[in-house]
Amino acid sequence: MSWLVTGGAGYIGAHVVRAFQAKGIETVVIDDLSSGRRAFLPDGTPFVQGTILDGPLLEDTFSRFPITGVVHLAGFKYAGVSVQRPLHTYQQNVTGTTTLLAAMAERGVERIVFSSSAAVYGTPDVDLVTEATEKHPESPYGESKLIGEWLLADQARATGLAHTSLRYFNVVGSGSDEIYDVSPHNLFPLVFDALLEGRTPRINGDDYPTPDGTCVRDYIHVADLADAHVVAAERLDAGAPLEPVYNLGSGDGVSVGEIMHAVAEVTGIAFQPEIGPRRTGDPARIVASGELAARDLDWRMRHTLEDMVRSAWEARRAAA
Numbered sequence: 001m002s003w004l005v006t007g008g009a010g011y012i013g014a015h016v017v018r019a020f021q022a023k024g025i026e027t028v029v030i031d032d033l034s035s036g037r038r039a040f041l042p043d044g045t046p047f048v049q050g051t052i053l054d055g056p057l058l059e060d061t062f063s064r065f066p067i068t069g070v071v072h073l074a075g076f077k078y079a080g081v082s083v084q085r086p087l088h089t090y091q092q093n094v095t096g097t098t099t100l101l102a103a104m105a106e107r108g109v110e111r112i113v114f115s116s117s118a119a120v121y122g123t124p125d126v127d128l129v130t131e132a133t134e135k136h137p138e139s140p141y142g143e144s145k146l147i148g149e150w151l152l153a154d155q156a157r158a159t160g161l162a163h164t165s166l167r168y169f170n171v172v173g174s175g176s177d178e179i180y181d182v183s184p185h186n187l188f189p190l191v192f193d194a195l196l197e198g199r200t201p202r203i204n205g206d207d208y209p210t211p212d213g214t215c216v217r218d219y220i221h222v223a224d225l226a227d228a229h230v231v232a233a234e235r236l237d238a239g240a241p242l243e244p245v246y247n248l249g250s251g252d253g254v255s256v257g258e259i260m261h262a263v264a265e266v267t268g269i270a271f272q273p274e275i276g277p278r279r280t281g282d283p284a285r286i287v288a289s290g291e292l293a294a295r296d297l298d299w300r301m302r303h304t305l306e307d308m309v310r311s312a313w314e315a316r317r318a319a320a
Helices: 011-022 055-064 079-084 086-107 140-159 187-196 222-238 256-267 291-297 305-319
Strands: 002-006 026-031 047-049 067-072 111-117 162-168 170-172 202-204 219-221 245-248 274-276
Touching: 002 011, 011 026, 011 067, 011 222, 026 055, 055 086, 067 086, 067 222, 079 086, 079 140, 086 111, 086 140, 111 140, 111 222, 140 162, 162 222, 170 187, 170 222, 170 305, 187 256, 187 305, 202 256, 219 222, 219 305, 222 245, 222 291, 245 291, 256 305
Parallel strands: 002 026, 002 067, 026 047, 067 111, 111 162, 162 245, 170 219, 202 274
Antiparallel strands: none
């Protein structure tokens, strides 16, 4: 029996595929390669190129492979860009999820682990975000992820769908030199690209009410994240109870300044980042509790900040 991983050729998706395979669980990947890369997948991984908006393709995939569950990562993931492209975002993330759920129902596939996001919270006014923290998404991307959670909950009430949604915070690092973060918007790729091109990295604001004046965020290693998906899938397969949503957070934040220091130490490239103005709407601190995930998904921070930076740098250099 296999699990279908939508968006499985992406940075996070490819790590999830490898985590499943490490546990002896077969996977099938569907990806339109708009941001994913076929080369990220292990050799021999069954692969379907296409979009989850294509209902007949999904139904054909379910008919050709013995799929018992889905890890749903496919979607448009750029929160800032989603403000300029709201209809595209909703089409990819909401219509895509609806189409996937319909194909699952048609083929009797009754388990799903959904890739949600910290963006559902917007700018929380608490020191530690829990699953009960009020949701105030501030972008079409964040709104689309919250709608995705609602879709799963509604389908569960209607059909008994077994599901859980994992809200990611800042995912970094690499579990393999063959996979690296290709996003043009994330901090690590932006910093590494600058260093590789001989430029000085730039950060936004150093006058926040934090210990060093830079934003504090919750960074988690992508390999830890991938392992949590496997545990969630195993528990759904076993019929074990799960919460509808889990935060995957560290409970303790890291500042952008601390990351810059770690990057300089790991790369051996001495630099002082250029300081730009604050970005509108950037909160000083967002840190999440991972207590529920620790209780149910064996979630814990297995990697240090240095591990995160070093693994990401080595993977990026391997691809250079």
